[in-house]
Amino acid sequence: MQRSHDLEIELGRQIRNLRLRENLRQEELADRAGIALNAVKNLENGKGATLRSLIQALRVLSRADWLRTLAPAVSISPVQMLSTKHPRQRASRKRKQQKKP
Numbered sequence: 001m002q003r004s005h006d007l008e009i010e011l012g013r014q015i016r017n018l019r020l021r022e023n024l025r026q027e028e029l030a031d032r033a034g035i036a037l038n039a040v041k042n043l044e045n046g047k048g049a050t051l052r053s054l055i056q057a058l059r060v061l062s063r064a065d066w067l068r069t070l071a072p073a074v075s076i077s078p079v080q081m082l083s084t085k086h087p088r089q090r091a092s093r094k095r096k097q098q099k100k101p
Helices: 004-021 026-033 037-045 051-060 066-070 078-083
Strands: none
Touching (some): 004 037, 004 051, 026 051, 037 051, 051 066
């Protein structure tokens, strides 16, 4: 599994490539997205950016569809709905196995 930092760097590279493909300077992207220039730089360099900065930049770059892949809709099967009387309020705890004498 990749580390978070590695994923941030890869995402930053992709954002930078998209920006260059659109022939935008960092300042232009920041202005159009309504975010600070440093936010764009941090995003592209994988140095941490806010979710808001990421969303705004993706919208300007016509890639807001990327966000849908981050949070796919959760669905419950009809069979599962019938077997559940009330909506779940919390997760169940795993039972400890008792040691055999």
